[in-house]
Amino acid sequence: DAKTTQPTSMDCAEGRAANLPCNHSTISGNEYVYWYRQIHSQGPQYIIHGLKNNETNEMASLIITEDRKSSTLILPHATLRDTAVYYCIVRVMDTGRRALTFGSGTRLQVQP
C-alpha cells in the first residue's frame, strides 16, 4: 500500500470550506484513495473514495491531482459536527483479501 502523509491537525471556521490534504507520492495505478473519519467516541465512518477523477457525494468532494500523487478532501461548509479525525488511506480495491489499516490521520477542529 502506498504511504500517505497527512497534517497532524487543522482548524477551520464553521461555515467555511475545510480542505484536508493527503500526500501519496508512491501511489500505484490501481490504488484508490479512500477517506474515513472518526468523530470522538464513535467508530470510523466512510466518507468517499476515488481513483483518478474527482468525486462528490452528499458528504464531501475528493480532488485528486492529475499525477495522482496527492489529493484533497473538501467539506464545503464545515459544521461543528465535522470535528473529527480524518483518515486518508491508499489501497487497491479488493474484496477483503486484506483488511483496512488506519494511520494517524488529521485532527480537524471546526471553530465556531
Place this chain on the structure above:
Amino acid sequence: DAGVIQSPRHEVTEMGQEVTLRCKPISGHDYLFWYRQTMMRGLELLIYFNNNVPIDDSGMPEDRFSAKMPNASFSTLKIQPSEPRDSAVYFCASSFDGRQYGYTFGSGTRLTVV
C-alpha cells in the same frame, strides 16, 4: 438496519478477570473485523472473519486474546486473563464484500482493566 451493535458500551474489570466483548454485524454482511484503539498505538486490526471463518489473526496481541464467530450474526472477543495494558476501545466492523469503502463500524466497547 440498526447498524453494527456492540455490547457492552463500557466495561470495567479487575486484572486477571475474563472479559467478553460482543458484536452483532449488519445482516447480510459477510465480513467482520475487530479493531482496538489506544492513544499510543491508534487503530489496530486484531482479527477478521469472512463467512464466519477467521482469515487473519496476526494482529491478536497474544494467546490471552481469542475471537469467535459461531454464526453470521454474532461474534465475541475474549480476553483471559485481562491486564491493565488491555485497556482500550474495541471496535467491531462489518462489510458486505470486504471492499475498502464498505466498512460499517459499531460504537465500540471502552474497556478499563484496573
